[in-house]
Amino acid sequence: MKKILKMAALAVVGATSIIGLASCNQEQTGFDTTKEIKRYTRDTSSGTREGFFEKIGYADASKSNSAIPGAIEVGSNGVLLTSVQGDEYGIGYVSLASVTSDVNAIKFEGVDPTEENVNNGTYKLTRNFNYITRTQDDMSDTEKALVKGFLLYVNSKEGLAIIKSNDGIIAADAISNASSFQTLVDLPENSDVKAQCQATTKTTIYFGGSTSVEKIAKSLTEAFSKVCSGFDYSHNHTGSSDAYKRTQGSDKDSQNKLHVGFLSRDIKITGEEPASENTYGKICVDGIAVIVNKANTSVTNFTAEQLKKIYSTDKIKWNEIA
Numbered sequence: 001m002k003k004i005l006k007m008a009a010l011a012v013v014g015a016t017s018i019i020g021l022a023s024c025n026q027e028q029t030g031f032d033t034t035k036e037i038k039r040y041t042r043d044t045s046s047g048t049r050e051g052f053f054e055k056i057g058y059a060d061a062s063k064s065n066s067a068i069p070g071a072i073e074v075g076s077n078g079v080l081l082t083s084v085q086g087d088e089y090g091i092g093y094v095s096l097a098s099v100t101s102d103v104n105a106i107k108f109e110g111v112d113p114t115e116e117n118v119n120n121g122t123y124k125l126t127r128n129f130n131y132i133t134r135t136q137d138d139m140s141d142t143e144k145a146l147v148k149g150f151l152l153y154v155n156s157k158e159g160l161a162i163i164k165s166n167d168g169i170i171a172a173d174a175i176s177n178a179s180s181f182q183t184l185v186d187l188p189e190n191s192d193v194k195a196q197c198q199a200t201t202k203t204t205i206y207f208g209g210s211t212s213v214e215k216i217a218k219s220l221t222e223a224f225s226k227v228c229s230g231f232d233y234s235h236n237h238t239g240s241s242d243a244y245k246r247t248q249g250s251d252k253d254s255q256n257k258l259h260v261g262f263l264s265r266d267i268k269i270t271g272e273e274p275a276s277e278n279t280y281g282k283i284c285v286d287g288i289a290v291i292v293n294k295a296n297t298s299v300t301n302f303t304a305e306q307l308k309k310i311y312s313t314d315k316i317k318w319n320e321i322a
Helices: 002-029 047-055 077-085 115-119 141-154 157-165 181-185 188-197 214-227 241-247 304-312
Strands: 038-042 072-074 090-095 103-108 126-133 203-209 231-236 260-263 280-293
Touching (some): 038 304, 047 280, 072 077, 077 280, 126 141, 141 157, 141 181, 141 203, 141 214, 157 280, 181 188
Parallel strands (some): 038 072, 203 260
């Protein structure tokens, strides 16, 4: 009888050990919501930052780091993406065009961040991608023709297809309704562009501004260089605020000057960016995606109120955001 009781006791101990091990393994492999949220943000020159904070109702944080105490500032969409990818308890926001399968893009107000939902208007965390150029007086005739040709290419059938293939969001019928680049170049009013695109001497046009638009911009310039022999290009993307500054603003004649700048937000025409008429326009629409680490299984949706709480509160934990 004693032997039976001893064996039963050992069985209970063994079972308890197995249960304890299973519980321990679950804690080790599960997402710990008692951990502090590591909040990543773009720098104050970023159009993505401005668009994100304005859309969640926290515009005070657009240009002020004191409004997001303890947040970690990074200089580009790419760095923010890899930061969250490598931080189990991280959160951030990036251009929808920048999102990869290495992170989880979370619903905003119950809607998935997809191209379809941006186009149909149900996903509200969006902004425009825009461009701005130097004024005509600040470019040579050759530069003017090449910038004009580049913008023709952007709006051609070929250019719009490149924008779309690089995750820029455009209207469904935009490509089918657009003219080919060759058709546009052959128009009499574009003879200056045609001449430069047949030239044997290359002229470098400088591009920069938003890092969110960088992938689209580089793809467009590479493709344009193949159909315009007189065109060469150089890129220096440092943030949306430098687009105006380096084309028409305080740095337009510096060593960092640009012929074409890109912004991942609207230009502040009536504010600090009084751009000259006919020097700016829209390229496409983009979403802003809220991202977390792949290991984070605790969230599937964020409201604007929750995101404001996360970014305005230092040392907030994942189980405190409900």
